[in-house]
Amino acid sequence: xxxxxxxxxxxxxHRSGSIRKAAExxxxxxxxxxxxxxxxxxxxxxxxFERLPRGMRLNPAGELLLHHIRLQRQxxxxxxxxxxxxxxxxxxxxxxxxxxxxxPYFLPREISKYRAEFPDVTFTVNVRDRIQAERDLVNFxxxxxxxFEPAHMVDFEVLHAVHQPVMAVMSAAHPLAGQQxxxxxxxxxxxLVLPASQFGVRLLLDQAAARIGRKLEPALETxxxxxxxxxxxxxxxxxxxxxxxxxxxxxxxxAFVPIAERDVAGGQxxxxxxxxxxxxVASLKFANxxxxxxx
Amino acid sequence: xxxxxxxxxxxxxHRSGSIRKAAExxxxxxxxxxxxxxxxxxxxxxxxFERLPRGMRLNPAGELLLHHIRLQRQxxxxxxxxxxxxxxxxxxxxxxxxxxxxxPYFLPREISKYRAEFPDVTFTVNVRDRIQAERDLVNFxxxxxxxFEPAHMVDFEVLHAVHQPVMAVMSAAHPLAGQQxxxxxxxxxxxLVLPASQFGVRLLLDQAAARIGRKLEPALETxxxxxxxxxxxxxxxxxxxxxxxxxxxxxxxxAFVPIAERDVAGGQxxxxxxxxxxxxVASLKFANxxxxxxx
DNA sequence: CATACCGGTGCATTTTTTGCACCACTTCCA
DNA sequence: TGGAAGTGGTGCAAAAAATGCACCGGTATG
Numbered sequence: 306x307x308x309x310x311x312x313x314x315x316x317x318x319h320r321s322g323s324i325r326k327a328a329e330x331x332x333x334x335x336x337x338x339x340x341x342x343x344x345x346x347x348x349x350x351x352x353x354f355e356r357l358p359r360g361m362r363l364n365p366a367g368e369l370l371l372h373h374i375r376l377q378r379q380x381x382x383x384x385x386x387x388x389x390x391x392x393x394x395x396x397x398x399x400x401x402x403x404x405x406x407x408x409p410y411f412l413p414r415e416i417s418k419y420r421a422e423f424p425d426v427t428f429t430v431n432v433r434d435r436i437q438a439e440r441d442l443v444n445f446x447x448x449x450x451x452x453f454e455p456a457h458m459v460d461f462e463v464l465h466a467v468h469q470p471v472m473a474v475m476s477a478a479h480p481l482a483g484q485q486x487x488x489x490x491x492x493x494x495x496x497l498v499l500p501a502s503q504f505g506v507r508l509l510l511d512q513a514a515a516r517i518g519r520k521l522e523p524a525l526e527t528x529x530x531x532x533x534x535x536x537x538x539x540x541x542x543x544x545x546x547x548x549x550x551x552x553x554x555x556x557x558x559x560a561f562v563p564i565a566e567r568d569v570a571g572g573q574x575x576x577x578x579x580x581x582x583x584x585x586v587a588s589l590k591f592a593n594x595x596x597x598x599x600x
Numbered sequence: 601x602x603x604x605x606x607x608x609x610x611x612x613x614h615r616s617g618s619i620r621k622a623a624e625x626x627x628x629x630x631x632x633x634x635x636x637x638x639x640x641x642x643x644x645x646x647x648x649f650e651r652l653p654r655g656m657r658l659n660p661a662g663e664l665l666l667h668h669i670r671l672q673r674q675x676x677x678x679x680x681x682x683x684x685x686x687x688x689x690x691x692x693x694x695x696x697x698x699x700x701x702x703x704p705y706f707l708p709r710e711i712s713k714y715r716a717e718f719p720d721v722t723f724t725v726n727v728r729d730r731i732q733a734e735r736d737l738v739n740f741x742x743x744x745x746x747x748f749e750p751a752h753m754v755d756f757e758v759l760h761a762v763h764q765p766v767m768a769v770m771s772a773a774h775p776l777a778g779q780q781x782x783x784x785x786x787x788x789x790x791x792l793v794l795p796a797s798q799f800g801v802r803l804l805l806d807q808a809a810a811r812i813g814r815k816l817e818p819a820l821e822t823x824x825x826x827x828x829x830x831x832x833x834x835x836x837x838x839x840x841x842x843x844x845x846x847x848x849x850x851x852x853x854x855a856f857v858p859i860a861e862r863d864v865a866g867g868q869x870x871x872x873x874x875x876x877x878x879x880x881v882a883s884l885k886f887a888n889x890x891x892x893x894x895x
Numbered sequence: 896c897a898t899a900c901c902g903g904t905g906c907a908t909t910t911t912t913t914g915c916a917c918c919a920c921t922t923c924c925a
Numbered sequence: 926t927g928g929a930a931g932t933g934g935t936g937c938a939a940a941a942a943a944t945g946c947a948c949c950g951g952t953a954t955g
Contacts, residue, residue, distance in 0.1 A: 306643055308603045324933065337913045348601055348948065351683055358921045360932065366683040373679045377672050384668045388646050388661040581876050619902065632944045634903065651902065653952045 306381070311345050314338055315353070319371060323360035344399045345547030375445040379582065386585040397587025400429040402438040402447040404574075405530045406506070406550030412451075415598055419591050426587045433505045442579040448588040451595065454549060454572040462580040465596035469547040470571040471509055472561045474537045481543070482560035487566035489513055496524035498533050505572050506545050513569040534538035534559070549574060549599075574599065601676070606640050607669045609633055614666060618655035639722070670740040674877065681880040690883025695724040697733040697742035699800070699869075700825045701845030707746070710893055714886050721882045729798045737874040743883040746890065748842060749800030749867040759874040760891035764842040765866035766804055767856045769832045776838070778853035784863035786806055791819035791837035793828050800867050801840050808864040829854070844869060844894075871893065 317327035324342070327382040346352050353367035363371060386397050403412060408430075416428050433441055435456040441447040443460050453469060455461060473487050481487060481495075495512075499521060500507045514521045525536055530550060537544035538559050551561050576595055578584055585594065619637070623630040641647050648662035658666060662683055681692050682809035698707060703725075709721050716884060728736055732749040738743040740757050748764060768782050776782060776790075788809075794816060795802045809816045825845060832839035833854050844854050871890055873879055877888065 308606050308640075310604050321932090324930085334914050336915080336935080337935085343934085345603075350680065351687070356933065358932065365686055369679050369682050369686075373675055376675060379669060380668055384664050385645065387664050391660055391664075392646070576925085580880060583876065618900090620900085629945050630902085631904080635943080638903085653901065655901065750938080 309441045385587040394421045396425040400447045402433040402441040403451040404453045410552045463577045465576040467599045471569045474544040498525040498536045498544040501522035629738035678880040690718045691720045697728040697736040698746040699748045750850045758872045760871040762894045766864045769839040791833045793820040793839040796823045
């Protein structure tokens, strides 16, 4: 798209913070790039960069424009996807921001299933916490977000939501492993291995503990859900996880027991995209598949 | 925006149906235009026009692209508006598709009020029936639609809705003029002047008449609401209109009496825009003002 | 069968873009 | 304090791209 090159240049200058550095990325001379930026600003009707002694920085008008550029580019990608669809070719790329819990079983399974049908569709999966996932959508760094208990949801358009109770995770040999359901207070008798505070499960547990006048003091706090599972598997401690991140068949040495809803209410796993966006074909189809799988 | 000229050219060819005609509009030679279209198609990766013996026509890929072009242009206009806002200038243009009933009092008043605050904002008002209004939004020919009983509402995002009972309109000297409320059957004793069948009021009346086993046989059928009022004013006939199109103070020689809701249920007046669009600043502010005025 | 459209193309010309060399300025550090 | 290493900006000639002109081959239309 030669006529959109100026957009690439603007983004390059924004990224590198200087015309000269951006010129290298763009395979063009600094002077040529400089003049194209100036010509654009003249056409656009206002400056989009602040000229600082150390380089260039987007001004507020430039920020607005940058958002337009990204939106524009994404929409063009969507059109390309739909045109490819027209000619019977199913190509495309899907970028997903997701919570850690989706990584071990759910997403690998769904992506494989999708690619079995459309082998030319490729994927990017980025692990993001509740806040970062939404920022990814806003910056057009991801098409879809699949997040447990997202933070504010202002720019988040929900495609599907599903309830996820909090599950206690422990060794199959654990004294509580045989229970059908567990009370939170029973869990607190044992060592706890908890995800760090930015995670939704931890948030729900902290709130639940506060309600019964307790404070969670984990034996191990980690930002890795793998760590939670493994630590729980080989000791007497109890970890916590949501069902979508667990697979009983794959791990017979472990036991997963739901916590009573009256203690820990559980949370919602949300599938969504940036409010107001029209997704590319591939992303939309994948989103539909995921929504079906979640129900 | 020189770098977007190719979009204008594509639209010009689409409009005129031929490169040579489009070339005149674009102030360019047919050969140059031809080559730019070809170059674009090569970059884009697929043809966007069908070459017919009589000229050019968009193919499905072209239709998709055209929608992107319009969306992109509108979003660029939005950015321009917001940038103008940044510099303290409140400029802009608002395009409205509306039902006829809004023309005599409501819209003139609201537009004047808005322009008193922002004199540099200009307006386009197009009268559209229930189907055309929505098509206008889809084609990006209007930013806002203000429609009584719109037809399908698939691409219509509702900003505000307000109930409008059907009112009987008659001369102040009419025998029924003194009533607080009228039954439909009483009206049918007199000559009727009705809007044509594409209008929402007529639709509601036809349905209501059918429910009591009657068929409306108007003495005068017209597509002008002015005509309805004037014909009713100077005779014994009864017209129909919704409250937003009436102004009792301005017309003391006339009487407006609501029809009983159990006979004619009344309808909704909808304010909305194209689903998923982000409106330019001026349009959004005006929409908010209209929504307030309607409540 | 002639005419009047249509889109497409080779080539000379015009317009635009680019690269090079250099300027003015700020920051940073010896 | 002064020079080196950055920054964005500019005049000018060379390179590249876009354009206009003249013309081709085709198809409807009367």
